[in-house]
Amino acid sequence: MASARPDSQPPRFFIQRDYTMGTVVQFEKQPPADLSSKVTQDALHVLSDTVEHINSIFEEAEALDGAAYLEGCLACLTLCTYYVWPCVQTKYEKAMHKLAVYLETQNSTVFRQHGMRLVHPMERGLRVIEIVLLRSS
């Protein structure tokens, strides 16, 4: 889905959320239909791989594993105060930081040569991954 903005603004495309598995955060691996005509097959392939990696980061962040359990116990023991301790980062915060680093790397290396830039989904309320098209190929 593209947006029609004045020519001074670069066109943007959106990768929507994939709700087939429920409310877990996953994004659609299929690139948006209107983007396919504007970029190369190579770029679409890289985009698909990136979205898959983003999905795996979210899956890891939301997984109910030992670390999540320990965090819950710690929260109970410290009467929920540990969330405000400056030295502690929750598992989810760490995962979001990891995602930010990954997107930064992808944007500056792979996507730049294809003329695209991905926006961190947290900036859009985890609804979409926004793709800014800097130039069409």
Added chain:
Amino acid sequence: MSDVRRKYESFEGDNTFLCKGRLVMAKRIGIFLGNVSLLTVTSILFFAFDAVYLGQHSSFAFPLVAGILCLLTFATLFRTATIDPGILPRATGAEKDANDHENSVRIANGEHNNSYQQSSIRTHTIKGEAMSVRFCTTCHIYRPPRASHCGICNSCIENFDHHCPWVGNCVGKRNYRYFYLFLLFLSTYGLFVLGSVVYRIVLVSREDGNSFPQFLGKVPCSIIVCCICAFSAFSVIGLCGFHSKLIA
């Protein structure tokens, strides 16, 4: 030097922000403050009189258990009341334009519920079942499944349960666990206090063989605590039971 503006200062929903945006509550928190006051007063009365008496005459376990339950109740209440329940930020810029465009296209195609023709429906297949999500005209987004718009907070909330005035916040995805724990700890604390107070009254009535009106005069605060607990315990326990059934 750039003028740093925090995001909460330009937030469009109806929320109270405290501690430079670190605490998020609903706009009107009067009932919440009343709730906190009631809990504080009851707890102070209990600890000042009954817990001391029971600690001396019965067992130290009474004030200890009550103390732990009290702290846990307040901690979970505070956590439920002051964290972001899962507010979905409004769409801005290009995303807003794209969503508005999609909405008008779908309305033109007739994909809307006839009762409110301004907002269209997107259909998703979730684990094999079809489910439709609605467009929110205030937030300019298609709500994710289980999200709902809270009229009081004026924002869409993820996994929206309800807006609780007692807690001064919506109960949504991010604070549901603390809300449930609050109900659990409050019920347990309330029952424990009620039981302890009744036990204290019984102990006092047995010592020295006081006559009925006389010994009541010795335990005025206990009576007050007992009444408050008895009246409020039923609704809290009921709600706790209801949410336990929802979770199970």
